[in-house]
Ligand SMILES: *[C@@H]1O[C@H](CO)[C@@H](O)[C@H](O)[C@H]1NC(C)=O
């Protein structure tokens with residue numbers, strides 16, 4: 297007997313636990329060499345009176361497609377088993393399945409948010425609100441003539457038809473039409489007002505096409521801090537990262553070893569600590585769970601001059617890792633082949649963290665600081681820096697190349713990848729010309745295809761924190777005492 301038999305027993309058990317029988321194989325969807333998928337039986341909706349059966353079945357088939365993709369990328373049977381486990385925990389949350397027996401009524405599944413889209417679906421609300429703004433403008437531009445109003449109404453209907461939850465995107469985002477489901481980016485930053493007349497605190501949301509922008513509100517502890525003569529705002533010159541699905545803030549002038557966390561709309565210090573100071577001269581990068589991370593968790597690598605630390609949320613404290621060979625002050629980091637690549641920063645040196653040691657790679661085109669890095673597929677892209685040039689550079693296949701031009705220069709900016717490209721948000725520009733811009737770059741995987749200015753930042757602030765979020769995030773959260781501004 298041995299392994300095979302043991303495995304069959306486990307599969308049998310799993311299916312007994314799933315408890316749905318019959319269902320038959322989905323022929324044609326399953327590749328013949330795909331052992332587990334061909335055994336996997338699809339669960340059935342038990343209660344045929346469930347009101348949202350159609351959504352339930354769509355939901356289950358989405359879970360099943362992810363399961364098929366998961367199994368396809370597996371090489372071991374334990375990997376296949378974990379795919380099956382994920383599939384099970386996916387479909388039980390579908391309307392009309394185990395955890396949502398009354399269909400969409402009281403079911404948190406995102407597919408259900410279209411049932412009461414006007415209250416529950418942020419993407420829908422956002423889209424309708426934009427269409428109605430255009431409608432208002434249209435009507436207000438009309439002479440006293442009903443025909444003109446009719447044209448506005450038709451335009452509004454056409455536009456709203458493309459909204460999430462409407463006919464062209466029936467189940468909400470994501471749907472086939474990219475322009476319908478815009479990504480939304482939160483941009484937030486705190487800075488003190490000393491020595492910089494253009495300094496600004498801000499927190500707002502912007503759509504990836506720049507057509508929508510609105511302020512959002514977060515609370516932070518009041519200005520203070522131990523490392524300064526003057527009180528500084530809590531996030532002043534801190535770093536930020538998305539770690540295991542949470543937004544964390546590291547160091548900064550308020551407390552150079554702090555780790556703070558965004559929870560709902562509050563940013564609070566935690567009991568977690570860094571071991572080396574993190575400030576505006578430092579840089580960090582996140583190695584995501586399952587892409588070379590050793591401990592099944594996101595891992596943050598943070599470097600200040602040449603001292604580097606690695607931070608795991610569950611350890612609650614950072615640990616020392618190898619020093620870089622050169623000093624990198626105000627440089628940036630990205631991931632190259634899944635491992636940190638530290639670029640420039642008072643030097644042109646570039647180093648790669650490879651089996652616990654930093655090894656030199658081909659140098660950057662010149663010594664530069666205050667630039668930004670972004671990880672893209674098989675490459676790290678850089679923009680900005682004190683050199684005042686508008687070139688975009690890329691490190692791929694062990695070498696640097698110039699891959700395009702921006703409209704503006706950037707300094708202490710932040711970048712974020714979006715569908716089809718990336719956005720650059722300026723930090724603290726050195727010249728007033730074209731300053732404080734948010735630029736959108738279309739990227740074809742090799743080169744910059746096109747770039748355009750989306751909007752302007754409210755003012756100067758070091759390395760704005762950027763993360764993708766849904767358009768309604770922290771919209772209504774604000775108390776007068778605690779508002780960000
Ligand atoms: C930003 O807000 C903080 C309070 O958190 C305040 O101390 C600081 O002066 C503000 N910065 C600017 C540029 O207004």
Ligand SMILES: *[C@@H]1O[C@H](CO)[C@@H](O)[C@H](O)[C@H]1NC(C)=O
Nearest residue numbers: 540541585586591592593594
């Ligand atoms: C890392 O990924 C694994 C497998 O997907 C998952 O089980 C685990 O919860 C993840 N870790 C964290 C900290 O999110």
